[in-house]
Amino acid sequence: MTPVAIPTRATLDHYRPAWRQVTARITRHLDHGAGHRWLDLEMPAGFARPAAGQFVQLLHEPPSPVLLPRPMSVAGVTTRRGRHTVGFLYAPVGAGTRALAALEPGDQVEVLGPLGRGYPLDAPGTPVLVAGGRGVAPLLFAADELAARGRRTEFVFGARTRGLLVGVSEAKTRLAGIGGRMHVATDDGSRGRRGNVLDALQALAPRLDGPLVLHACGPHGMLKAVALWALENGHSAHLAMESVMACGTGVCRGCPLPRSAESSGRFRRERADAPSLYGNVEYAMCCTEGPVFAAGDLDWSRVT
Amino acid sequence: MSGVAGAGRAVAPRSVDLSVKLGRLTLANPILTASGTFGYGDEYAHVVDLERLGAVVTKTVTVHPRVGNAPVRIAETPSGMLNSIGLENVGIERYAREKLPKLRSLGATVIVSVGGETARELARLVESLADERGIAGFEINFSCPNVARGGARYWAAPRRLERTVRLLRGLTRHPLIAKLSPDVTSIADTAIACEQGGADALTAVNTFVGMAIDLEHARPKLARRTGGLSGPAIRPLALARCAEAVAAVRIPVIGSGGIMSGRDALEFIAIGAAAVQVGTASFVRPRASEEVLDEMRAWLAAHGYRRLADFRGAATEGGGGRPAPRGKTRAGARGLREEP
Numbered sequence: 001m002t003p004v005a006i007p008t009r010a011t012l013d014h015y016r017p018a019w020r021q022v023t024a025r026i027t028r029h030l031d032h033g034a035g036h037r038w039l040d041l042e043m044p045a046g047f048a049r050p051a052a053g054q055f056v057q058l059l060h061e062p063p064s065p066v067l068l069p070r071p072m073s074v075a076g077v078t079t080r081r082g083r084h085t086v087g088f089l090y091a092p093v094g095a096g097t098r099a100l101a102a103l104e105p106g107d108q109v110e111v112l113g114p115l116g117r118g119y120p121l122d123a124p125g126t127p128v129l130v131a132g133g134r135g136v137a138p139l140l141f142a143a144d145e146l147a148a149r150g151r152r153t154e155f156v157f158g159a160r161t162r163g164l165l166v167g168v169s170e171a172k173t174r175l176a177g178i179g180g181r182m183h184v185a186t187d188d189g190s191r192g193r194r195g196n197v198l199d200a201l202q203a204l205a206p207r208l209d210g211p212l213v214l215h216a217c218g219p220h221g222m223l224k225a226v227a228l229w230a231l232e233n234g235h236s237a238h239l240a241m242e243s244v245m246a247c248g249t250g251v252c253r254g255c256p257l258p259r260s261a262e263s264s265g266r267f268r269r270e271r272a273d274a275p276s277l278y279g280n281v282e283y284a285m286c287c288t289e290g291p292v293f294a295a296g297d298l299d300w301s302r303v304t
Numbered sequence: 305m306s307g308v309a310g311a312g313r314a315v316a317p318r319s320v321d322l323s324v325k326l327g328r329l330t331l332a333n334p335i336l337t338a339s340g341t342f343g344y345g346d347e348y349a350h351v352v353d354l355e356r357l358g359a360v361v362t363k364t365v366t367v368h369p370r371v372g373n374a375p376v377r378i379a380e381t382p383s384g385m386l387n388s389i390g391l392e393n394v395g396i397e398r399y400a401r402e403k404l405p406k407l408r409s410l411g412a413t414v415i416v417s418v419g420g421e422t423a424r425e426l427a428r429l430v431e432s433l434a435d436e437r438g439i440a441g442f443e444i445n446f447s448c449p450n451v452a453r454g455g456a457r458y459w460a461a462p463r464r465l466e467r468t469v470r471l472l473r474g475l476t477r478h479p480l481i482a483k484l485s486p487d488v489t490s491i492a493d494t495a496i497a498c499e500q501g502g503a504d505a506l507t508a509v510n511t512f513v514g515m516a517i518d519l520e521h522a523r524p525k526l527a528r529r530t531g532g533l534s535g536p537a538i539r540p541l542a543l544a545r546c547a548e549a550v551a552a553v554r555i556p557v558i559g560s561g562g563i564m565s566g567r568d569a570l571e572f573i574a575i576g577a578a579a580v581q582v583g584t585a586s587f588v589r590p591r592a593s594e595e596v597l598d599e600m601r602a603w604l605a606a607h608g609y610r611r612l613a614d615f616r617g618a619a620t621e622g623g624g625g626r627p628a629p630r631g632k633t634r635a636g637a638r639g640l641r642e643e644p
Contacts, residue, residue, distance in 0.1 A: 017350055021590060059588065067535050068380050069588060112590070244378045246385060247587040251343040253389045254378035276394055276403070277347055282371040304375075 017277070018048050019249065021112040023061075024086075026105050032089060034166045036134065037101050038075075039088040041111060049084050050074045052142040053118025053215070053240055053292040056086070057248040058100070059110040065099040069112060071245050073217070073291070075137040075167075076144060086111075089137040089167060115248050116291045119238050121145050125213035128154045128204070130197055130226055132218020136167050138240055142215050143174040153180040154204060158197030158222070162190040198225045211235050215292075220303055227295035237295040241303075243286035250277030250288035257284050257293070258302040312608035317601045321611040324358065324579050326556050327504030329441050329479040331358040331413060331579065334612060335569070335597040338560055338583030339364050339417035339443060339483070340389065344403040346410065348590050354412035357593055358579060362403065364419040364445045367428055369395035373450060379516045379525035384537030384562070385584060386514050388450045388528045391419055396429055400436055408438035415481065419445040421454030423468040430475050441478050444469070444503075446494075447485035447510035449532040456485035456510065462497035469501025479504040481558065486538075486545045487513050492552035499553040507558040507581060508549040509542050534584040536562040543571055550576035550620070564592065566599025573600075573612065574619035 024047075028040035050056070057069035076087035092101035103109065119142050121127065127146055129139040136157060146153045155175055159165045165184060172182045184192025185200040193200050197218070205212060216226045217240035230237035243255035256279055259267065267281050279285040284297065322333035336359045342348060345360040354360055372392025379386045394403070399416075407414045416439055420426035430442060446459035459465055465482070472480055482498035484491060486509035495506055511532025516525040524530070542561020550557045559572030560581035569580045585592035600612075609615050617623045 017347070020351065066380065067383055067584075067588065068385060110589075244376055244380075246378050246387070246584075247590075249347065249590070251347050252341065252378070252387070252587050253372055253392045254387060256372065256375050256377065258375075276344060280369065280371045280392060280394075283375075 017249065019113050019115055020047060021110060022047050023108050024111045026103055026107045026109065027085060029103060029105055032166060034163050036089055036091050036166045039090065039100070041086050041088070041109065043084045043086055043111065045083060047084060047111070048114055049079060050077055050086060050114035051118035052121060052145045053138050053238075054114040054116050055248070055291060056111050056113030056115060057245075058088075059112070060096075060099060061108055061110065066096040068246055069110070069248065070096040070100075071115075071248055071287075073138040073240065074114070074141055076141050087141075089134065089140065091134055112248065116287055117289065119215040119240070119292050120213075121149070121215070123213045123236065125211045125236065126154070126208050127151055128156060128201070128208070128212050128214050130201060130214050130216035130218070131155070131157045132197055132216075132222040133159050133164055134166060135216075135218030135222075135240070136171065138217050139215065140167055140171055140174070143171055143180075147174055147178045150178060152178050154183065154208060155180060156183045156185070156197050156200045156204060158185040158187075158200060158218075160187045162186055165191060196225075197222060198229060201226065201229065205233070205235075214238065216240065224300045224303055227298070227300055230295050238292050239295065239298075240292045241286050241290050241298075243291075245287055248287045250275075250285050253285070255286035257286050257290065258282070258299040259284050260296055260299045263297045314608055315605050315610055317605035319610060320601050320604045321613070322597075322601060322604075324556070324612065326441070326481065326558070326578060327479045329504070333358045333597055334573065334579035335593055335600070336361050336415065336558065336579055336581045337586065337593050338581035339445060341583040341586045342593070344394075344399070344407070345412050345414070346403065346406045348586070349410050351590050352594055354407070354410045356597065357412070359413040359415045359440060360407065361415045361417050361443050361581065362399075362407070363393055364391050364417040364448065365393050365396055365399045365429065366391060366419050367396055367425050369393065369398070374527045376525060376527050377531075379531065381514065381516050381533065382537060384514075384533050384535035385587075386516055386526060386531035386533055387511070388526045388531035390450045390528070391445075391448055396432055400433060404436055404438055413440045414438055415441045415443050417443040417445050417483070419448060419454065421458075423464075423471050425454070426468060427471055427475055430472050434476055439478060441481060441504070442472075442476065443481040443483050443507060444472065445483050445510075446498075447483050449485070449487070449511055449513045449530070450528060456487055456513075460485060460488045460494065462493045465494055466497040466501040469498050469503050473502035481505045481507055483507040483510055484549065485510050486541065486561075491545050491548050495549040495552045495557075499555050503555060505556045505558060505578065506549055506553065507560055508546040509561055512538055512541060534562065536564055536568075538562045539568060539571075543575060546572055546577055547575040547620070563596060564588075566596050566601075566603050569596050569600050570603060570615070571619075573616050574623075576617040576620045576623075578616070
């Protein structure tokens with residue numbers, strides 16, 4: 001492996017909590033294919049516009065079937081007269097999301113957000129969105145945002161099988177407007193290239209103008225492969241990580257991810273300025289420093 | 305309103321006197337944040353009016369910074385959550401330099417939670433903060449279930465507790481509050497030990513040791529295998545331990561465990577707790593502590609209580625559902641301790 005400059009965040013820029021906890025109304029709640037649901041929430045005035053890659057903590061009105069709010073990544077935002085409608089794409093797989101799936105337009109939920117830090121969509125380079133399965137949610141939003149900036153964007157989308165390519169047609173529509181292309185891979189070859197997202201990425205990369213800026217979301221195994229590939233090949237990559245969370249705001253210290261040696265060193269040097277809502281010299285907090293991390297920020301050998 | 309004997313007609317919520325005394329410390333109201341669930345206070349300051357709270361108990365601080373336990377640190381369980389954070393904190397130096405001035409500027413009444421592996425470490429913490437302005441008291445964390453040394457098990461020995469509190473008592477004039485573990489053979493014994501050592505008050509209780517299994521991977525959900533259980537799941541357990549502590553000592557006891565609402569908080573007051581701590585609820589609703597305060601005040605007003613003190617202990621044995629007389633009812637205390 002040739003030594004390369006590790007692309008990382010320039011500094012531990014300050015995190016100023018801008019989140020609020022508000023009551024939001026469901027305006028749309030539909031099946032979205034492959035067992036997924038699309039949820040639109042109308043936010044009250046004063047709720048900040050989320051950035052792509054940020055998340056919210058979603059809580060049922062009492063009595064809630066679960067105790068803790070659920071972190072949900074934002075899949076789209078439309079703004080009319082200063083009011084934001086925030087969209088989510090999710091699969092009802094646990095107790096919290098199954099109960100959520102039963103709610104109807106007109107029902108209310110509690111939303112705490114926006115939380116965390118999103119994708120650096122303005123980073124110079126050719127943007128490539130890399131999605132694995134339902135990890136596509138924040139990348140649909142990222143595609144919208146890049147389209148709004150008029151930046152040509154490539155989209156790599158992998159899933160086990162074609163039925164799990166949820167939202168692929170919408171993503172294609174979003175890309176079409178900016179001359180971007182969709183590159184599909186399935187493990188079973190039922191659609192697109194047979195193989196995983198990394199295979200598709202490796203095939204695509206030589207045909208693009210470098211350097212690439214990868215924005216990825218999916219299972220941690222996939223994100224690790226994308227991160228290591230990017231580090232080896234001199235591209236920057238930004239990975240939306242997952243963790244069990246309690247508060248989502250940096251207070252409970254429940255969602256640590258292991259820092260890379262480089263990130264630890266930087267933290268040690270800049271610690272005096274690092275907000276206490278961030279992690280510490282060994283761990284970064286997924287909720288405040290993430291959920292989007294640069295490839296060089298984490299110790300991938302310890303990411304599970 | 306009916307159902308509470310001795311209560312008069314509804315009064316204006318504003319006129320309810322919620323003040324409490326914890327030794328020499330007088331608080332405007334009995335709502336405290338539980339250590340570890342409210343950060344260092346400033347993190348929630350943009351949504352919570354810290355000045356309104358009885359006190360902010362800050363995240364346990366240790367002599368040196370701690371990075372905390374390896375993930376996974378959190379698991380949700382029915383009506384509760386397990387945590388295994390491992391006393392991650394910024395260390396005393398940064399706490400004094402950065403956090404205390406911030407909290408002073410926010411007008412919070414600050415109770416500093418300190419944790420140590422030995423009595424010496426606790427002494428060092430209390431001594432090094434002795435001259436800092438803006439500290440209303442210390443809470444000694446004798447009950448963290450998630451550390452290898454200096455945790456709940458180490459501090460479960462009454463003689464060690466008594467010796468340590470006595471040592472700290474000699475080092476500061478600030479009120480000392482001992483936070484107790486529920487995972488002991490007799491919380492009355494640990495409570496009495498702290499009282500004998502000179503504690504001004506007790507907090508009962510910290511989290512219960514618990515465990516959850518990820519069946520698919522056939523391993524505990526938490527990396528450190530066990531964690532501390534909190535949330536509504538533990539409220540009845542915590543209430544019973546708290547009642548036992550209340551009955552065992554004459555010093556005030558701060559109730560803690562699964563309080564999500566004003567009514568929950570009043571259950572602890574009813575069994576004789578002087579004040580309460582709101583913990584896990586803040587993770588669900590960051591404004592939970594203020595909401596608990598407002599709900600408590602409204603309930604007392606609707607039931608005709610002009611003073612929180614008139615309701616305290618109403619459900620102790622001997623309380624008889626009536627407003628408890630001022631001071632401890634020793635009959636109630638004996639009754640509880642003599643339960644088989």
